[in-house]
Amino acid sequence: xxxxxxxxxxxxxxxxxxxxxxxxxxxxxxxxxxxxxxxxxxxxxxxxxxxxxxxxxxxxxxxxxxxxxxxxxxxxxxxxxxxxxxxxxxxxxxxxxxxxxxxxxxxxxxxxxxxxxxxxxxxxxxxxxxxxxxxxxxxxxxxxxxxxxxxxxxxxxxxxxxxxxxxxxxxxxxxxxxxxxxxxxxxxxxxxxxxxxxxxxxxxxxxxxxxxxxxxxxxxxxxxxxxxxxxxxxxxxxxxxxxxxxxxxxxxxxxxxxxxxxxxxxxxxxxxxxxxxxxxxxxxxxxxxxxxxxxxxxxxxxxxxxxxxxxxxxxxxxxxxxxxxxxxxxxxxxxxxxxxxxxxxxxxxxxxxxxxxxxxxxxxxxxxxxxxxxxxxxxxxxxxxxxxxxxxxxxxxxxxxxxxxxxxxxxxxxxxxxxxxxxxxxxxxxxxxxxxxxxxxxxxxxxxxxxxxxxxxxxxxxxxxxxxxxxxxxxxxxxxxxxxxxxxxxxxxxxxx
Amino acid sequence: xxxxxxxxxxxxxxxxxxxxxxxxxxxxxxxxxxxxxxxxxxxxxxxxxxxxxxxxxxxxxxxxxxxxxxxxxxxxxxxxxxxxxxxxxxxxxxxxxxxxxxxxxxxxxxxxxxxxxxxxxxxxxxxxxxxxxxxxxxxxxxxxxxxxxxxxxxxxxxxxxxxxxxxxxxxxxxxxxxxxxxxxxxxxxxxxxxxxxxxxxxxxxxxxxxxxxxxxxxxxxxxxxxxxxxxxxxxxxxxxxxxxxxxxxxxxxxxxxxxxxxxxxxxxxxxxxxxxxxxxxxxxxxxxxxxxxxxxxxxxxxxxxxxxxxxxxxxxxxxxxxxxxxxxxxxxxxxxxxxxxxxxxxxxxxxxxxxxxxxxxxxxxxxxxxxxxxxxxxxxxxxxxxxxxxxxxxxxxxxxxxxxxxxxxxxxxxxxxxxxxxxxxxxxxxxxxxxxxxxxxxxxxxxxxxxxxxxxxxxxxxxxxxxxxxxxxxxxxxxxxxxxxxxxxxxxxxxxx
Numbered sequence: 004x005x006x007x008x009x010x011x012x013x014x015x016x017x018x019x020x021x022x023x024x025x026x027x028x029x030x031x032x033x034x035x036x037x038x039x040x041x042x043x044x045x046x047x048x049x050x051x052x053x054x055x056x057x058x059x060x061x062x063x064x065x066x067x068x069x070x071x072x073x074x075x076x077x078x079x080x081x082x083x084x085x086x087x088x089x090x091x092x093x094x095x096x097x098x099x100x101x102x103x104x105x106x107x108x109x110x111x112x113x114x115x116x117x118x119x120x121x122x123x124x125x126x127x128x129x130x131x132x133x134x135x136x137x138x139x140x141x142x143x144x145x146x147x148x149x150x151x152x153x154x155x156x157x158x159x160x161x162x163x164x165x166x167x168x169x170x171x172x173x174x175x176x177x178x179x180x181x182x183x184x185x186x187x188x189x190x191x192x193x194x195x196x197x198x199x200x201x202x203x204x205x206x207x208x209x210x211x212x213x214x215x216x217x218x219x220x221x222x223x224x225x226x227x228x229x230x231x232x233x234x235x236x237x238x239x240x241x242x243x244x245x246x247x248x249x250x251x252x253x254x255x256x257x258x259x260x261x262x263x264x265x266x267x268x269x270x271x272x273x274x275x276x277x278x279x280x281x282x283x284x285x286x287x288x289x290x291x292x293x294x295x296x297x298x299x300x301x302x303x304x305x306x307x308x309x310x311x312x313x314x315x316x317x318x319x320x321x322x323x324x325x326x327x328x329x330x331x332x333x334x335x336x337x338x339x340x341x342x343x344x345x346x347x348x349x350x351x352x353x354x355x356x357x358x359x360x361x362x363x364x365x366x367x368x369x370x371x372x373x374x375x376x377x378x379x380x381x382x383x384x385x386x387x388x389x390x391x392x393x394x395x396x397x398x399x400x401x402x403x404x405x406x407x408x409x410x411x412x413x414x415x416x417x418x419x420x421x422x423x424x425x426x427x428x429x430x431x432x433x434x435x436x437x438x439x440x441x442x443x444x445x446x447x448x449x450x451x452x453x454x455x456x457x458x459x460x461x462x463x464x465x466x467x468x469x470x471x472x473x474x475x476x477x478x479x480x481x482x483x484x485x486x487x488x489x490x491x492x493x494x495x496x497x498x499x500x
Numbered sequence: 501x502x503x504x505x506x507x508x509x510x511x512x513x514x515x516x517x518x519x520x521x522x523x524x525x526x527x528x529x530x531x532x533x534x535x536x537x538x539x540x541x542x543x544x545x546x547x548x549x550x551x552x553x554x555x556x557x558x559x560x561x562x563x564x565x566x567x568x569x570x571x572x573x574x575x576x577x578x579x580x581x582x583x584x585x586x587x588x589x590x591x592x593x594x595x596x597x598x599x600x601x602x603x604x605x606x607x608x609x610x611x612x613x614x615x616x617x618x619x620x621x622x623x624x625x626x627x628x629x630x631x632x633x634x635x636x637x638x639x640x641x642x643x644x645x646x647x648x649x650x651x652x653x654x655x656x657x658x659x660x661x662x663x664x665x666x667x668x669x670x671x672x673x674x675x676x677x678x679x680x681x682x683x684x685x686x687x688x689x690x691x692x693x694x695x696x697x698x699x700x701x702x703x704x705x706x707x708x709x710x711x712x713x714x715x716x717x718x719x720x721x722x723x724x725x726x727x728x729x730x731x732x733x734x735x736x737x738x739x740x741x742x743x744x745x746x747x748x749x750x751x752x753x754x755x756x757x758x759x760x761x762x763x764x765x766x767x768x769x770x771x772x773x774x775x776x777x778x779x780x781x782x783x784x785x786x787x788x789x790x791x792x793x794x795x796x797x798x799x800x801x802x803x804x805x806x807x808x809x810x811x812x813x814x815x816x817x818x819x820x821x822x823x824x825x826x827x828x829x830x831x832x833x834x835x836x837x838x839x840x841x842x843x844x845x846x847x848x849x850x851x852x853x854x855x856x857x858x859x860x861x862x863x864x865x866x867x868x869x870x871x872x873x874x875x876x877x878x879x880x881x882x883x884x885x886x887x888x889x890x891x892x893x894x895x896x897x898x899x900x901x902x903x904x905x906x907x908x909x910x911x912x913x914x915x916x917x918x919x920x921x922x923x924x925x926x927x928x929x930x931x932x933x934x935x936x937x938x939x940x941x942x943x944x945x946x947x948x949x950x951x952x953x954x955x956x957x958x959x960x961x962x963x964x965x966x967x968x969x970x971x972x973x974x975x976x977x978x979x980x981x982x983x984x985x986x987x988x989x990x991x992x993x994x995x996x997x
Contacts, residue, residue: 032828036758040820043540043766051774058778108959111824112952115817122773122813129781130795139795261533269540269763276619277548281555284626298627298636316619320612323537327608331529455609462605 031168034106037114039262041096044118046266049089050352052082052125054274057359079353081132085125086349091219092121092151093263094341095193097255099155102186103162104170110158117154123147138204141211145201148218152194159186193218257336260344264330267348268323274355275312283308307444311362314448318382319354321455325389325421332396332408332418339395340403347388353381361444372436375447379433386425393422417465424461428454528665531603534611536759538593541615543763546586547849549579549622551771554856576850578629582622583846588716589618589648590760591838592690594752596652599683600659601667607655614651620644635701638708642698645715649691656683690715754833757841761827764845765820771852772809780805804941808859811945815879816851818952822886822918829893829905829915836892837900844885850878858941869933872944876930883922890919914962921958925951 056078096117103110127147131140162168163183173182200214217224285301294301326347330336336344357378360370396403400410408414432450553575593614600607624644628637659665660680670679697711714721782798791798823844827833833841854875857867893900897907905911929947 036762036824036827039759040762040766040824043762044769047766047770048773051770051777054774055778108821108825109956111821112955115821115952119810119813119817122770126773126777126780129777130799133781133784134787134795137793137795139799262536265533265537265540266766269537269544270767273541273544273548273619276545276623277551280548280623280626281552283623284630287630290631296634298631298634302627302636313616316616320616324605324608324612327533327537328605330533455612458609459606 031105031107032111034100034104037106037111038100038259041114041118042093042259042262043266044122045089045093045096046263047270048122048125049086049093049348050267050270050274052085052129053352053355055129056082057274057278057355079356081129082352083349084132085128086352087219087345088124088128089121090345092124094255095155095190097259099158099190101256102170102173103158103168105168107165107168109161110168113154113158113161117151117158120147120151120154138208138211141204141208141215142201145197145204145211145215148197148215149194149201152190152197155190156187156194159183159190192221196221255336255341257330257333260336260341261330264326264344264348265323267351268319268326271351271354272316272319272323275315275358278355278359279308279312308362310445310448311358314361314451315354315358317455318451319351321458322351322382322385322389322425324458325386325425328418328421329389329393332405332414333403334405335403337395337399337403340392343388343392343395347385347392350381350385350388354385357381361447371444372440375444376433376436378447379429379436383426383429383433386422386429390422390426393418416469417462420461420465421458424454424457428457528602528604529608531597531601534603534608535597535756538611538615539590539756539759540763541619542586542590542593543760544767545619545622546583546590546845547764547767547771549582549626550849550852552626553579554771554775554852576853578626579849580846581629582625583849584716584842585621585625586618587842589621591752592652592687594756596655596687598753599667599670600655600665602665604662604665606658607665610651610655610658614648614655617644617648617651621648635705635708638701638705638712639698642694642701642708642712645694645712646691646698649687649694652687653684653691656680656687689718693718752833752838754827754830757833757838758827761823761841761845762820764848765816765823768848768851769813769816769820772812772855775852775856776805776809805859807942807945808855811858811948812851812855814952815948816848818955819848819879819882819886819922821955822883822922825915825918826886826890829902829911830900831902832900834892834896834900837889840885840889840892844882844889847878847882847885851882854878858944868941869937872933872941873930875944876926876933880923880926880930883919883926887919887923890915913966914959917958917962918955921951921954925954 106114124144124147127140127144131144134140163179166174166179173179176182196214196218200211203214204211283305285298285305290296290298290301333340357374360374361378363374397410408418428450432447603611621641621644624637624641628641631637660676663671663676670676673679693711693715697708700708700711780802782795782802787793787795787798830837854871857871858875860871894907905915925947929944
């Protein structure tokens with residue numbers, strides 16, 4: 004596996020960039036800001052499809068269980084698939100710009116064209132699922148994917164023509180043509196499959212779906228078959244081809260994983276305030292007629308919304324904080340960690356739905372308990388996937404973690420406590436909802452708001468725990484050393500007495 | 501002025517960070533990611549208030565001129581003021597974290613609490629303007645500002661108690677108490693005024709508005725009075741106090757200006773696709789009944805929306821591209837440049853409104869020309885403020901620009917051409933709308949889509965222009981040198997003949 008190869012990560016140091024840019028002059032540019040901007044767009048596009056889900060109106064007399072089933076059948080599936088597809092496109096983008104390291108104006112414009120096609124993916128995908136029996140939606144989606152692929156191929160070709168833009172390892176290699184061929188092969192895989200899907204959409208569209216499914220799952224399938232082959236046939240020799248292309252399979256750069264995650268957290272946090280600003284400003288006439296002009300009383304009606312907002316913001320903020328603490332200790336994100344991170348983010352993107360449900364069903368309504376349960380499940384999965392990133396990192400801790408966060412390091416226990424807080428709390432609340440039927444959304448949101456203080460208390464507890472452990476160990480050590488001394492000084496008869 | 505003092509910018513190099521973090525261990529963290537996340541939140545909050553403006557329904561038989569006047573009166577003013585207020589809060593945040601350079605868990609949590617209060621600002625502000633005669637909205641807004649201030653003061657106090665978190669210049673200075681006092685004085689100014697505003701909101705609220713206005717305009721006013729005093733009384737001696745606090749008046753760090761701008765551009769670009777995803781998926785039954793099941797025909801009805809989307813995305817993408825090119829050449833952003841950048845961004849945030857107007861009024865409708873004109877005006881101001889950033893940078897070019905972008909540098913002409921493209925195009929289209937009454941939104945959007953190609957053509961034109969200039973100059977030089985030679989060789993009589 005690529006993670007295991009222990010190769011030096013390819014991220015160039017700022018120093019190198021500056022020196023190279025100095026040599027190349029003003030036309031050539033470092034790509035960091037372009038990539039950060041692209042990451043921001045990617046993350047917003049990925050989470051956009053939660054809005055139609057969250058804005059689905061559910062009447063409070065309707066049973067939520069059934070409505071959720073309907074939602075699950077269509078919109079949530081659309082959201083999750085869109086998230087996955089956009090993430091695949093994002094990963095391809097990351098890989099591409101690990102090969103093409105510097106940009107110029109032409110590449111910047113080409114990248115913007117690529118981003119424009121990507122922003123259209125969620126729309127075509129929702130067309131596809133709204134009209135599953137129509138070939139047109141499928142055709143639009145596939146065409147979009149083909150256009151993205153074509154632009155990416157153009158970027159690669161342009162990069163190889165102006166080879167000073169490339170990663171310096173490729174630049175200095177003698178097998179440039181070989182590299183080019185392999186990179187194109189990997190990049191062309193998606194567009195070719197999409198092209199076939201677009202053509203078959205008019206003849207026999209089940210086949211088109213198969214082709215599209217292949218794009219998302221191909222890397223996983225090829226990985227699995229390789230793994231099985233190596234297990235059954237024994238450790239295979241790596242082909243020389245793999246040597247040249249191995250860093251295309253390198254883990255994604257940690258910076259871009261962070262930027263993408265930040266974007267998702269930021270947009271999710273602000274989707275909430277966006278809803279508040281649009282829906283919760285009371286009507287001027289209503290205030291005059293119903294509340295005889297008292298604004299404060301009119302706003303009291305919205306108080307569940309405000310409480311839900313604060314609760315959700317605190318939860319998202321703290322999950323971001325945990326993610327931030329975790330990635331501070333991570334030196335390199337392996338493929339498995341990136342995958343787990345994507346899954347965690349997909350559930351984070353589901354939080355606006357949880358907010359909408361818990362704020363919509365006022366106290367003692369029919370669906371209150373279900374709304375809380377859905378929130379707990381969403382938070383549980385978001386946090387348990389964060390936890391598993393940590394577990395995955397511990398498996399290769401020498402490569403992936405800073406020394407002070409490794410097993411036995413001084414930050415290890417605290418990191419563990421931080422990561423396990425949200426899974427534990429959400430599980431506990433979920434269990435409570437099963438036992439106590441009178442648990443209200445108010446109590447739920449107050450719990451959410453209290454959690455950050457738990458974080459601070461946790462820090463103190465961990466410290467006290469470690470101090471006590473140290474004390475006991477030092478006590479034990481001093482006792483044993485006293486014993487040793489006694490053993491050395493006294494005769495065996497004295498010890499026995 | 502602070503920009504003129506030529507002091508070394510305070511941004512620490514990554515190397516320093518790493519070394520200091522290595523000494524301090526895992527509990528202390530570099531703040532880059534926290535700040536990038538905060539910037540993303542700030543930029544989204546700043547642009548959120550354009551949504552109620554853009555989503556105001558205007559009937560196509562209503563005259564747009566009057567509707568726009570109504571809009572202007574309330575919602576656009578709310579949007580612009582919110583943008584300004586959030587920008588002021590952002591600038592304070594930037595300054596604060598130029599003093600406190602490293603963070604730990606407590607500061608990260610305090611910052612998240614601060615961000616939560618800031619996300620609430622747009623809502624309280626829209627309450628304030630929806631009910632201008634009610635003290636409660638004003639009270640909420642002021643309280644929000646007080647809470648933000650109190651949290652910031654706590655961050656400063658915590659930072660000075662754990663002084664290893666501070667900027668190393670303050671850390672090594674002997675006047676730490678002095679610094680602390682002055683920083684607190686500057687930070688407490690806002691909350692104190694807000695506190696007064698909150699109290700007076702219940703007695704005499706015109707005074708509250710005055711206090712709030714002071715917060716936004718105080719720095720400007722103090723600047724102006726200083727400038728006038730120095731003009732009238734002659735160049736004043738700088739007080740020693742100013743020496744200690746001068747870097748609090750330092751220009752904002754270029755990285756954070758970029759991140760904030762990127763956030764605004766990204767959210768504006770994706771607000772468009774968000775609308776498309778929610779509004780333009782046709783209803784299943786409608787397609788069956790009206791279009792006898794032909795999805796492609798049903799979508800044809802939306803084609804103005806799609807064209808408007810592509811046009812707007814291209815415009816935002818290119819304005820981002822110009823901004824990106826500009827800031828590549830900038831080494832330091834002065835106060836004036838930051839102010840101009842904020843104004844440019846405020847108009848960028850208005851683009852979703854332009855998109856909504858041009859996509860809503862189908863061809864040959866009553867308000868088509870007005871919609872195009874509003875779009876042109878928005879784009880013109882967004883781009884002319886970008887242009888003036890460049891002009892402002894040229895005034896102090898030795899400090900603010902890379903050598904190759906300075907007057908006479910090899911990138912200078914091209915940068916100039918890039919920046920003047922959008923003002924020229926939007927002005928030209930605006931003039932056309934006055935002359936030709938049959939100009940349609942379709943033509944307008946096609947113009948928007950063509951502009952990027954103009955960028956590439958521009959590059960070629962500028963090259964050809966420079967080559968010709970070089971050629972002419974070399975010709976002139978060789979001619980004059982020939983003449984000189986002739987003059988040297990021949991007698992005056994020969995020259996005359």
